[in-house]
């Protein structure tokens with residue numbers, strides 16, 4: 088039995104889950120939020136208990152210490168020595184990592200060198216890693232990359248049609264994201280619906296949350312994914328535009344007098360559902376407004392669905408057909424309204440037969456939505472990125488690699 092910690096560090100947050108492995112039992116989980124602001128929030132959930140405290144949390148080091156102190160304070164572990172490995176989620180693994188790797192100084196330097204590809208997360212990952220190294224000296228860490236699952240794409244799928252020398256020299260290509268989630272969804276679906284046999288399976292995975300991406304998975308391996316050089320690419324999202332005609336950047340900079348950086352920020356933070364609806368980036372608000380007759384909210388929902396449908400069509404062709412389509416993440420798992428809009432857009436072309444009654448109110452649990460005779464099985468499947476991190480920790484411990 089091993090206890091391992093799955094950690095996800097953002098620029099001002101630290102999410103964590105402590106597992107007992109191999110049982111995959113969650114001993115506790117929580118969030119440290121608003122790190123670096125005047126008042127931070129520390130939260131922990133264990134068993135039936137829930138604690139939330141407001142206090143200044145100046146940096147990730149203090150955040151990590153709060154988490155670890157809480158483990159002994161609330162009797163979740165007797166001693167911190169019980170923790171055998173810390174697994175960190177890392178967004179960008181670039182060309183260097185096609186699987187998880189030991190998070191040592193050498194790999195930390197590589198991750199840091201990719202900051203231009205992920206300015207938002209890379210510094211936070213390094214800060215978080217250092218914080219846990221200091222708080223748990225001698226306990227090994229691993230890095231689990233969001234991009235690793237997508238490293239099996241062929242050049243035709245990951246290259247942009249720009250001068251080849253530029254792609255090479257600047258490592259400018261599609262890396263994708265959400266790989267840990269797509270990997271979990273494919274593995275679970277193969278276990279539940281294909282008797283554990285990956286060979287011959289064609290899966291279309293829709294991870295649709297405030298960040299959204301689709302992934303075409305053949306024989307259990309990624310062949311194409313919608314996010315690009317950064318998570319800005321692909322389908323429309325909560326606040327991100329997704330794919331745009333590249334001339335939109337130049338045109339709007341000229342029209343508005345805004346800089347490239349300002350425009351880039353708008354495409355990342357003020358576009359998507361929020362930008363089109365003018366209401367919210369949250370599908371619950373958008374749906375409510377659309378149902379009250381707000382036309383722009385309705386338009387944003389339809390546009391969102393159409394963008395996802397376009398990618399479904401593209402990946403159906405890329406896979407040479409599809410056996411199973413998965414809806415997951417915040418919207419995919421919880422929003423019957425958005426699932427229906429998307430399914431209505433693709434059902435005719437894909438020969439789907441959907442039980443729309445079953446779809447209504449379905450939230451956060453695995454369920455088959457398609458009926459007998461549907462050419463593609465359609466399911467809702469909750470994702471679990473943290474358990475993948477814990478599994479990678481366990482694999483490394485058992486292989487004696489850490």
Ligand code: ADP
Pocket residue numbers: 295296297298299325368369370371416417418421422450
């Ligand atoms: P992130 O990309 O931050 O991980 P999530 O996958 O958690 O995002 O998705 C969050 C989004 O999911 C919310 O912004 C909202 O649009 C949608 N969502 C979450 N819960 C529900 C719900 N109960 N009903 C409808 N939509 C939901």
